[in-house]
Structure formats: structure tokens, C-alpha cells
Amino acid sequence: MIISKKIDFIGFSLSLLCAIHCGVLPILVTLAPFSGLAFMESPIIESIIIIVSLFIAILSLSKGFTKTHKNKMPITIAIIGFMTILVCQLWGNEQLETILMVTGAFAIALAHLINWKLCKNHHKISQI
Template sequence: MKLKNQTIDLIALTSSIICAIHCAAIPILLSFSALSSIHFLHNPLIEWSFISLGVILVVVSLWPSYRKIHQRSMPLWLAAIGFVFIGISRLDFSLWWETGNTVFGACLVSYAHYRNWKLLSVKPHLH
């Protein structure tokens, strides 16, 4: 169980980092006219797919780790706050609003998976 959760955390951590890079890089890349053909990457379907994958990975990874192994709620809170930032980024105020909140939220979700992974790596003390 512990090894399975650590593997899921590494996958989730990687996907969250890729999401943050994607969200930060796309506005910059789209600003270059020669790269305007990659506009398909700024697609709501791709964005909602990343968000859905992130939620699934949180449920599959962080929740069982919390309930069965370490009982520390910090990773869950970090992920929840991260998804709040991702959610408010969907409000269409400006490109910088969307990018900043999405990247910050994705980084919080990444950090939640990292913290969970570290908590799973801690060896129990025998008394």
C-alpha cells in the first residue's frame, strides 16, 4: 500500500509540475507569432482534463495515505487550497489572473503530493 501510494504521488507530483509549466509557458509561447499555431494547447478541454486528472490523483493518493498511514491533514489542505486557486483562475478577469492563479494552484497541489510522499517515506519509530 505504501509503495503504491508513493508511486501515485510521484506521478501526481510530475503531472502537477507539468500542469504548472504548461499554464506558465502557453501565454508566453502564444505571444510569439511564429508559434501561434500551438494555440490548440490553450484549449478548455485540455485544461479541464488536467484539472480532472489532478482531482483523481488527489483522491487516489492523498486520501488513502491520510486515512490509513500518516493521519496528517496538511497535504489534503494544500491540495484543496491549490484547487481553489485553480478554480478561481477560471474566472475570466485577465490572462495574468488565469495564469498566476493556475500556476500557484498547481504548485500547491504539487507540494501537497511532495509532502505526502515525504510523510510516506518517514520510517516509524519503535519504542
């Protein structure tokens, strides 16, 4: 079960970093030419982060659901988060992009946190 905890931690951390990235990116874009951070604006970088996050979420949340707690809440929250990000990517509304991306990334991080806590509580109960 240690691997599952690590996967949730990685998923939570990556989602949180994604939220921070999306929230701070508009500020960094103005400074990018001076700081060498222009690569962070790349759609390819965003796509890679989203795909890696999706893979980790599927691996972690499905394992937590099937092997321990059977609670659909983390999966539902993650789906809402990824759908928010997908809508943002397809819609392309620059005014709402930061809000939607940050909201989606925080939802995914929250899903990992809930999954981790459910797994942790399940193991405490099963040890009694």
C-alpha cells in the same frame, strides 16, 4: 505501498507540469501558429488536466491520510490549490490567470510532495 509512492510521484509530476504549462503558455500562445501548439490553449485540454489531477490527488492523498500518517496538511494544501484553480477558471481575469493557475498547480504539487514525505517518514518509524 509502492503503488502509493507511484501515485504521489504521478500527481506531483502532473501538478508540476501543469504549473509549467500555465507559466509558459502565454509565451507559447504567441508562437503557437508557428509551432503547432495551438491545442494547448484549449479549455478542454485544461479541463482534462485539472480533472485528472483532481482524481490522482483524491486517490493519493486520501490513501496517505487514511492508511499511514493521519496528517491533514497535504489535503488542506491540495484543496487550497484546487480552489485557487477553480476561482481562476470561474472568475476569468486574464491579468491574474497565469499567477493563480501556477500558484494552484504548485500548491497541489507541494501537497503531493508533503504526502510522499509523510508516508516515507511513517514507514521509517514503523520499521524501527
